[in-house]
Amino acid sequence: MSNQRTLTTSEIKQLENQGCSSADWSLVFVSEGFDVDQIQNSRFSGRISIGEFGAILYESGIYNSKLHNCKIGNFCLIDNASISNYNIGEKCIIRNIGELSVTCKSSFGNGTEVAVLNETGGREVTIFDDLSAQIAYFQAFYRHRPVLIDNIKTIIGQYLKAHLPK
Numbered sequence: 001m002s003n004q005r006t007l008t009t010s011e012i013k014q015l016e017n018q019g020c021s022s023a024d025w026s027l028v029f030v031s032e033g034f035d036v037d038q039i040q041n042s043r044f045s046g047r048i049s050i051g052e053f054g055a056i057l058y059e060s061g062i063y064n065s066k067l068h069n070c071k072i073g074n075f076c077l078i079d080n081a082s083i084s085n086y087n088i089g090e091k092c093i094i095r096n097i098g099e100l101s102v103t104c105k106s107s108f109g110n111g112t113e114v115a116v117l118n119e120t121g122g123r124e125v126t127i128f129d130d131l132s133a134q135i136a137y138f139q140a141f142y143r144h145r146p147v148l149i150d151n152i153k154t155i156i157g158q159y160l161k162a163h164l165p166k
Contacts, residue, residue: 004029
């Protein structure tokens with residue numbers, strides 16, 4: 001996401017005219033490519049970060065939604081959703097979600113060990129969002145190299161610790 005800034009007074013007024021509200025507008029940050037016309041009938045609370053809008057495969061924006069402590073990536077469409085404590089990536093569509101919230105720290109499956117090739121165990125692969133075929137291969141097929149496996153686990157552990165939601 002590009003550099004973030006606070007909303008201008010005229011943007012806040014326009015958002016309010018479009019049915020939007022915030023407990024504290026000073027906690028709403030937007031990217032330079034932000035288009036105030038693409039947010040309607042939405043409520044913000046906590047710290048909110050909004051990326052750029054535009055049309056990629058669809059028209060992005062935030063409509064009829066409630067956001068609390070969220071970071072929204074570039075070119076996202078959030079429509080009729082209630083979202084709390086999430087970092088939403090780029091080019092995501094979230095539509096007609098009653099509630100999507102995180103109430104405590106979560107790794108979202110990152111760091112989970114799964115058994116591969118052998119149902120009785122012994123060839124576990126630690127999954128994480130940056131897992132490559134090569135890393136999985138080393139974890140599954142190089143059990144005879146315990147130093148290598150320990151080093152891979154250490155590197156993955158450091159990555160997971162650095163990427164755990166705050």
